[in-house]
Amino acid sequence: MSHSRPSRDVLGRGLRVLGQAIRTEPRMFTIGVVGSSLFGLLIIANSYVVGAVIGHVVVPAFTDHRVATGSLALVAAAFLGISALRVAGVFGRRLGAGFMQFRLQARYRRAVTRRYLSLPPSWHQKHATGTLLSNANSDVEAAFVPIAPLPFAVGTIIMVFAAVLILFLTDWVLALVGVALFPTLFGLNVIYSRYMSPRQIRAQQMRAKVSAVAHESFDGALVVKTMGREEDESQRFAVFVTELRDALISVGRLRGLFDPVMDSLPSVGTLAVLLLGAWRLESGAISVGELVTVSFLFTVLAFPVRAIGWVVAELPRSVAGWERVQAVLTATGDLAYGNVALDRKVPATLTFEHVDFSYGDGPLVLHDVTFDVPAGRTxxxxxxxxxxxxxxxALAIRLVDPDSGRIVLDDVPVHDLTAASLARTTALVPQIPFVFDDTVRSNVTLDRDGLGDEEAWSALRLAQADRFVEKLPEGLDTAVGERGTSLSGGQRQRITLARALADHPRLLVLDDATSAVDPRVEAAILSSLRSAGAGASILVVAYRRATIALADQVVYLEQGKVVATGTHAGLLATNQGYADLVTAYEKAEQNA
Amino acid sequence: MSDGTLATVRRGLALSPELRPGMAGTIALALVQMGGRVAVPIAVQQGIDHGIRAAGGPDLGFVVKVVAITFVALTISTIAGYLMTRRLFTVSETALGALRSRTFRHIHDLSMLHQQSERRGSMVSRVTSDVDQISQFLQFGGVQLLLSSGQLLVSTLVMLFYSWQLTLVVLLAFGPSVVIIRLFQKRLAGTYRQVRERTGVMLGAVAESVVGATVIRAYGVAGRTEERLDTSIERLRVSQQQALRTSVTSFSSGEIGAGLALAAVVVIGTLMGLDGGLTVGELTAFLFLVTLFIQPVQIATDMLNEAQNAVAGWRRVLDVLDLDPDVADPDDQGVDLPAGPLSVHFRDVSFRYPDGPVVLADVDLRLDARKKYAVVGETGSGKTTFAKLLTRLMDPAAGEVLLSDTPLPSVRFSSLRARVVMVPQDGFLFDATIAENIRFAAPSLSDDDLAAAFTELGLADWVDGLPAGMETPVGERGEALSVGERQLVALVRAYVADPDLLVLDEATSAVDPATEVRLQRALDTVTRGRTTVAIAHRLSTAQSADEVIVVDAGRVVQRGPHAALVADENSIYAKLYASWLEQTRST
Structure with missing residues (x-):
């Protein structure tokens, strides 16, 4: 995808993309090609009818000053018949091509988004949302742009062969014009695509960049607004827009050079036919009718031959889009799941054994972390x-895997568990709640098996969310808007807490999950968790002493290392860092 | 074209003045290019009538002359074509680039309410795929449409020159097709609009699957997301196919018109030629011309259909541009905030979201300059709304907000945003380094100033402990940092902006207590001289404030110093404080 990659083989790579497309949608392709061939052969037939009409009807009629009504009716019927058949050809060609294109787009969009869902969080972190959007949208679109004119082009090739054959049957000298013209057209197309390739690739890259910047900027709209940085953001965006513009203008310049030449060449062919035809006519080799046929043929062939050009011209863009799509489809790093399913009903045990972890190539953020959460404990x-x-x-519910060491749930290393078993056994309430653009009900149940309204309400009650949900205009059926924009931060947190509780996980991981909830509500949530939480072991990230006091055991961390483990009272007495942290508020008050 | 389409194009052209200059020159070049195409059938006619079938036997010299002249005409036409395409691309891409930038800016200028009502994927599509649609049309369809119109005009004129009767026949034969095509345009406009809308929905679904990837994985519910994605992808495909079917049907009617025209011209032309009214060459040329006439009609039909797609994209862009930024910058008509510390006055302020319940009711409140206020209350009580009205991210439904007696709507944004800064709970970071994110608020800050800011806030140790210090990249949305660390960066960012009114909306909710207390102290020492409004659940903030404002169900129910409020044991605040104590003190 880089600039340095030679564009010479872009034609070959482009043709491979087309081949893949044809193998995927053979039926639609066939319909398109049959329709297109029908269309093309009828164009040739039309030329012959025109020639024949001039030669056999018009010339005699004008010479003899009379004409048989029957032959005129026949001429009219021939034109209308050809026209009707051509309509059938057009339908076949265009619907075949279009449906093929749309089906391929849909298929690859599905495939790309499937990958998004199965690639691990570490992969997602490395790819900007805007780029991923562009992969699923404009890159997929670009990959199959040449599909639209493809059946037309294939039909045209068939038509050109038929035309050259007929030319030879008519007159070999005139046929040579065709023999010279058509390969020239094709050759020019190939040269064109080589020069066009890097320009198209650049334009496609800039498109993705523009999309990424726009996405990020709109995502951070609130910060942009509160800092009054609209103008600076616009300037940042404008830089990429200008680059995209320049890339597209450079595409346009080349196209401007190429298109008119491609348009004119068939006309040059017609002129050559006229010149040579006059000479051949004089020597008696051909008739006026044949000369008309041949020159008419060049006139009508001019347009369809362009279809080949369209396909070739779009190949570089197609290849660029395809490679970006393939990069997603072939991305590795999936978390492979095992085949062990846990089926106990009792709270789970969680064990961290000598776990090291780093993000990508970064420094270690966890060193030799060892601790456990015994069954039913907090x-x-x-x-x-x-x-x-x-x-x-994140490690506890296996969103990521450690660099070394083991994480074990109920005596089974987490990587040996099936995805379904892992999801059923554990539940994480993250610091930043993520709410889907859906109803409250769907956000809580996520359509998981066996979760109905009753389960949703009981989970909402545990999360202290039942009262505000009852007050929503449509209760459980209220749509919460994209990322829950119609809810307050604390409400979103409680919805995600209810989501975690709804399916009775055996290990509940709360990552500072009540930070946006006010003290009274938090106290109520904690006490309901304590009374109802008998079914789950709980790992809780907490700062507040009430939360910590609920815990049977405290693991105190500093800079990725477990500094001390013990009861709250024990650590308070023995560890100064811990004591400073959890008594910070009291001390602040005393000093005030 | 339907009226809506024409109106959109007119509006679009009005909003993209860059498209207009040189338009006449471009059209002139297109006509010259077309002239070359029409030259060929004339050459054939001349060659046949006066060369091949010349009265005194074939005249090869004449044919050579005709061919040579036509070749020169063709060459000129080709050059004109090159110049025309070049101009068209330069002008249209420049105009569309400007349109992208303008739309981008306009989306940022829209109020928070508007921004929230739009899906992000859909907003992104306004400056990307919707504009691409216009661009692709102009690059391909636009040129073809222009050329076709030229070809149509020129070939009609030449046909008229040869025989007005036959020209009339051709036009009549196409009559029904034109009517049908016009009828279909309206339907097409609708189907293409649907295609654009469904593209937006699909992008929204994709965005959610990407942004929510972690949750989807954690709950093992990829299945339902897949279903949602598949539905939106499938619905898009169905609408694309529907649009295509309509377009092809419309196109075919042109094909039928072509057959009718050819048949009619041959039959009537032959009858006309019987008494010498037409020569063989003329009739032949006419048949060529009919073809030259048919081609552009067909291409134009096609391109008009394409145009509907582009117009649908254009309309979506214009719809955004048409949205009034209801919280607008008074700009030149506005005033600057008076110098010095800012006081706040909420005068009978009420707020409700459109179609929503009342969030704030009759809030009447004065906050003194240089003081430190804490706003507390249950979740959903209206605290964040209060902050948004205070910083004019939204305007109240009734009443007004004044800063140092200046009504907010009259303050120009350049002054407002420099003097009033809010730190939201989710301190969004850009995919850049920590230093760059902080310079977002103060671009001219030197490295030393930057380091000083961290030191002043007691965060030097933290930032020095990071792998690359202030040059550490924070990742997309800041995700390479922990949530608490992101809040630290956002706070420093607001701090270096040096506002006179600082609004903190749960700005340290994910920071550990020791760091929070440290920050608090640092802010206290450095916030002397500025007015601070802090919304907080952690009542440690309230304790250190000069005054506490208690909000309940959209109303201000209590205000006063912490100690005074706690004294009233049955008050809402006293209860909040009791549970806070219980949580932070119980061992």
Whole structure:
């Protein structure tokens, strides 16, 4: 995809994309080609009818000053008949081509988004949302742009062969004009695509860039607004828009050079036919009717031959789009799941054994982390901002895998578990709640098996969300808007908490999950968790002492290392860092 | 074309003045290019009538002359074609680039309410795929449409020159097709609009599957997301196919017209020629001309259909541009905030979301300059709305907000945004380094100033502990940092903006207590001289504030210093504080 990659083989790569497309949609392709061939052969037939009419009807009629009504009727019927058949050809060609294109787009959009869902969070972190949007949209579109004119082009090739054959049957000298013309047209197309390729690829890259910047900027619209940085953001965006514009203008310049030449060449052919035809006519080799046929043929062939050009011209863009799509489809790093399913009903045990972890090539953020959450117990993870608590939460439900060490659920290493079993056993409530653009009900149940209204309400009750949901205009059926924009931060947190509780996980991981909830509501949530939480072991990231006090055990972290483990009272007495952290508010008050 | 289409194009052209200059020159070049195409049938006619079938036997010299002249005409036409395409691309891409930028800016200028009501994927599509649609049309269809119109005009004129009767026959034969095509245009406009809308919906679904990837994985519910994606992808495909079917049907009517025209011209032309009214060459040339006439009609039909797609994209862009930024910058008509610390006055302010319940009711409140206020209350009580009205992210439904006695709507944004800064709970970071994110608020900040800011806020240790210090990249949306760390960066960002009114909306909710207390102290020492309004669940913030404002169900129910409010044991605040104590003190 880089600029340095030679564009010479772009034609070959483009043809391979087309081949793949044809193999995927053979039926639609066949319909398109049959329709297109019918259309093309009828164009040739039309030329012959025109020639024949001039030669056999018009010339005699004008010479003899009379004409048989029957032969005129026949001429009219021939033109109308050809026209009717051509309509059938057009339908076949265009519907075949279009349906093929749309089906391929839909198929690859499905495939790309399937990959998005199966690639791990670490992959997602490396790819901007805007780029991924562009992969699923404009790159898929670009990959199959040449499909629209493809059947037309294939039909045209058939037509050109038929035309050259007929030319030879008519007169070999005139046929040579065709023999010279058509390969020239094709050759020019090939040269064109070579020069066009890098320009198209660049334009496609800039499209993705523009999309990525727009996405990020609109995502951060609130910050842009509060800082009054609209103008600066617009300027940042304008830089890429200008680059895209320049890339597209450079595409246009080349096309401007190529298109008119392609348009004119068939006319040059007609002129050559006229010149040579006059000479052949004089020597008696052909008739006026034949000369008319041949020159008419060149006139009408001019347009369809362009279809080949369209396909070739779009190949570079297609290849660029295709390769970006393929990059997603062939991306590796999937978390492979095992085949062990846990089927116990009791709370799970969670064990971290000597876990090291780093993000990508970055430094280690966890060093040799070892601790466990015994069945039915609550363990609090405490530590300063940035000490690795959220990373542990992500590891516990296997959103990521450790660099080394093991994470074990009920004696089974997490990577041996099936995806379904892992999802059923564990539930994570993240710091930043994510709410789907859907109803409250769907956000809580996520359409999981066995979760109906009753389960939804009972989970909402546990999460202290039942009262505000009852007050929503349509209760459970209220749509919450994209990313829950119609809810307050605390309401979103409680919805995601209810989501986690709804399916009775055996291990509940709460990552500072009540940060946007006010103290009274939080206290109520904690007490309901304690009374109803008998079914789950809980790993909780917490700062507040009430939350920590619920825990049977506290794991205190600093800079990715477990500094101390013990009860809250024990750590308070023995660890100064821990004591400073959890008593910060009291101390602040005393000093005030 | 339907009226809606013409109106859209007219509006679009009015909003893209860059498209207009040189338009006449471009059209002139297109006509010259077309002239070359029409030259060929004339050459054939001349060659046959006066060369091949010349009265005194074939005249090869004449044919050579005709061919040579026509070749020169063709060459000129080709050059004209090159110049025309070049101009068209340069002008249209420049105009569309400007349109992208203008739309982008306009989306940022829209109020938060408008921004929230639009799906993000759909907003992105306004500056990407919708404009691409126009661009692709202009690059391909636009040129063809222009050329076709030229060809249509020129071939009609030449046909008229040869025989007005036959020209009339051709036009009559095409009459029914034109009517049908016009009828279909309206339907097509509708189907293409649907295609554009469904593209937006699909992008929204894709965006959600990408942004929500972690949740989807954690709950093992990829199945339902797949279903949603598949539905939106499938619905898009169905609408695309429907649009195509309509378009092909419309196109075919042109094909039938072509057959009718050819048949009629041959039959009537032959009858006309019987008494010498027409020569063989003339009739032949006419048949060529009919073809030259048919081609552009067909191409134009096609391109008009394509145009409907482009117009649908254009309309979506214009619809956004038409949205009034209801929280508008008074700009030149506005005033600057008076210098010095800012006081706040909420005068009988009420707020409700469109079609929603009342969020804030009759809030009447004065906040003194230089003081520190804490706003507390249950979730959903209206605290964040209060902050948004205070910073004019939204305008109240009734009443007014004044800063130092200046009504907010009259303050120009350049002054407002420089003096009033809000730190939202989700301190969005850009995919750049920490330093770059902080310079977002103060671009001219030197490295030393930057380091000083961290030191002043007591965060130097933290930032020095990062792998690359202030040059550490934060990742997309800041995701390479923890949520608490992101809040730290957002806070420093607001701090260096040095506002006179600082509004903190749960700005440290994910930061550990020790760091929070440290920050609090640092902010206290440096916020002397500025007015601070902090919305907080952690009542430690309230304790250190000069005054606490308690909001309940959209109304201000209590205000006063912490100590005074706690004294009233039955008050809402006293209860909030009791549960806070219970949570932070119980061992």
């Amino acid at each position: 363990v609090a993870l405490v530590g300063p901002t940035g000490s690795g608590k959220s990373t542990i939460a």
